[in-house]
Amino acid sequence: QKEVEQDPGPLSVPEGAIVSLNCTYSNSAFQYFMWYRQYSRKGPELLMYTYSSGNKEDGRFTAQVDKSSKYISLFIRDSQPSDSATYLCAMRAWDTGNQFYFGTGTSLTVIP
Amino acid sequence: DGGITQSPKYLFRKEGQNVTLSCEQNLNHDAMYWYRQDPGQGLRLIYYSQIVNDFQKGDIAEGYSVSREKKESFPLTVTSAQKNPTAFYLCASGLAGGPGDTQYFGPGTRLTVL
Numbered sequence: 001q002k003e004v005e006q007d008p009g010p011l012s013v014p015e016g017a018i019v020s021l022n023c024t025y026s027n028s029a030f031q032y033f034m035w036y037r038q039y040s041r042k043g044p045e046l047l048m049y050t051y052s053s054g055n056k057e058d059g060r061f062t063a064q065v066d067k068s069s070k071y072i073s074l075f076i077r078d079s080q081p082s083d084s085a086t087y088l089c090a091m092r093a094w095d096t097g098n099q100f101y102f103g104t105g106t107s108l109t110v111i112p
Numbered sequence: 113d114g115g116i117t118q119s120p121k122y123l124f125r126k127e128g129q130n131v132t133l134s135c136e137q138n139l140n141h142d143a144m145y146w147y148r149q150d151p152g153q154g155l156r157l158i159y160y161s162q163i164v165n166d167f168q169k170g171d172i173a174e175g176y177s178v179s180r181e182k183k184e185s186f187p188l189t190v191t192s193a194q195k196n197p198t199a200f201y202l203c204a205s206g207l208a209g210g211p212g213d214t215q216y217f218g219p220g221t222r223l224t225v226l
Binding site for chain 2: 007010014034036041043044045046049074088090092099100102103104105
């Protein structure tokens with residue numbers, strides 16, 4: 001079983017839709033959670049960084065962590081064509097500061 | 113501008129040749145990482161370094177080598193021993209642990225073996 005599971009998609013939505021991207025994980029020691037956006041042929045860029053359970057909001061993006069279910073989500077409100085990209089989740093534990101675990105990425109297309 | 117630079121953006125290699133990918137950062141980060149990205153496989157860790165003159169193997173280090181002579185630089189050499197080197201290579205840097213640590217990525221180098 002992989003440490004981090006992420007549905008690869010592809011996911012296609014109309015402009016303005018609410019998008020939900022999800023990852024599950026198996027290691028209960030994970031405490032820090034990240035979402036990256038990667039455009040085609042570019043490096044990933046950090047979108048959201050969260051610690052512990054709960055929600056964190058930044059503009060149209062909301063990151064949600066449910067440690068009891070080992071489940072994290074990224075919500076995109078009012079999706080735009082410029083949101084079309086691959087979204088990667090990543091996480092790490094407190095005592096393995098240099099070991100980050102990544103999902104395989106979900107490909108999202110927002111149709112104008 | 114602070115950030116991570118990788119060069120070249122595209123690289124072509126003949127079979128049997130070694131090639132070196134450059135990674136430089138001016139973020140004053142202690143930790144640096146090399147990943148390989150293949151379609152459908154996500155990011156796989158090749159090597160990482162927490163401090164100058166020290167580095168550790170990741171999950172797929174065979175056929176690769178690195179050096180860390182300066183804090184700002186972490187070049188990756190893809191040797192002829194790497195059987196399937198065609199991939200997108202990403203360099204990242206971070207704070208080497210602690211609550212605020214995360215990873216920042218460079219723009220990547222696409223290596224193609226001819």
